[in-house]
Amino acid sequence: GAGVSQSPSNKVTEKGKDVELRCDPISGHTALYWYRQRLGQGLEFLIYFQGNSAPDKSGLPSDRFSAERTGESVSTLTIQRTQQEDSAVYLCASSLDHRDGYTFGSGTRLTVV
Amino acid sequence: ELKVEQNPLFLSMQEGKNYTIYCNYSTTSDRLYWYRQDPGKSLESLFVLLSNGAVKQEGRLMASLDTKARLSTLHITAAVHDLSATYFCAVGSLTSNYQLIWGAGTKLIIKP
Numbered sequence: 001g002a003g004v005s006q007s008p009s010n011k012v013t014e015k016g017k018d019v020e021l022r023c024d025p026i027s028g029h030t031a032l033y034w035y036r037q038r039l040g041q042g043l044e045f046l047i048y049f050q051g052n053s054a055p056d057k058s059g060l061p062s063d064r065f066s067a068e069r070t071g072e073s074v075s076t077l078t079i080q081r082t083q084q085e086d087s088a089v090y091l092c093a094s095s096l097d098h099r100d101g102y103t104f105g106s107g108t109r110l111t112v113v
Numbered sequence: 114e115l116k117v118e119q120n121p122l123f124l125s126m127q128e129g130k131n132y133t134i135y136c137n138y139s140t141t142s143d144r145l146y147w148y149r150q151d152p153g154k155s156l157e158s159l160f161v162l163l164s165n166g167a168v169k170q171e172g173r174l175m176a177s178l179d180t181k182a183r184l185s186t187l188h189i190t191a192a193v194h195d196l197s198a199t200y201f202c203a204v205g206s207l208t209s210n211y212q213l214i215w216g217a218g219t220k221l222i223i224k225p
Contacts, residue, residue: 031211033211041217041218042201042215042216042217042218043156043201043203043215045212045213048211048212050211056209056211056212091155091156093156098205098210098211099144099161099163099205100161101146101158101161101203102146102156102158102213103158104148104155104156104157105155106154106155107155
């Protein structure tokens with residue numbers, strides 16, 4: 001597609017439920033990133049995928065968070081047993097070459113009640 | 114460890130004025146990026162700076178990079194209301210060819 005597509009755009013879930021967020025990167029972009037942005041804050045790195053290499057999961061805040069990507073296509077970020085502190089906007093970005101910078105999706109606003 | 118500091122974090126200014134946002138970083142890097150974020154929206158890439166002395170301009174915004182001083186500036190000329198947004202700088206880590214370390218953002222409000 002023309003841009004990075006994320007779904008859903010908004011998600012309200014009850015504490016303790018699992019949620020799955022989806023990111024569809026720009027076609028041909030080999031690199032894909034997930035970030036978390038809490039209200040009024042900067043970006044917090046979560047995970048990075050590059051082609052078929054092992055992902056860098058160093059930013060995942062707990063084992064409740066996991067992400068997958070099949071090849072160079074769609075990625076899903078899963079949060080299990082959601083907590084209120086998980087409420088944030090989850091941003092996905094992709095890039096062709098890391099030096100070019102990233103193209104961000106519009107984000108998923110997650111609210112845990 | 115690479116750290117990125119932006120200042121000011123908040124700036125309110127009048128239309129027509131000039132101002133500069135600063136982005137300092139703590140260790141050597143070879144790339145720096147400026148992004149814009151409108152309220153409730155995602156981040157839009159503004160500038161990519163890849164070499165010492167790089168200067169890029171787009172409309173009323175101009176960004177520069179001094180790798181020796183570990184400093185980038187985003188200069189706003191004759192501000193207009195439409196430039197109100199939060200501006201982030203992000204610096205590339207030399208220990209990782211893909212990791213960006215982000216500043217906290219500068220919230221810019223331009224009053225008509």
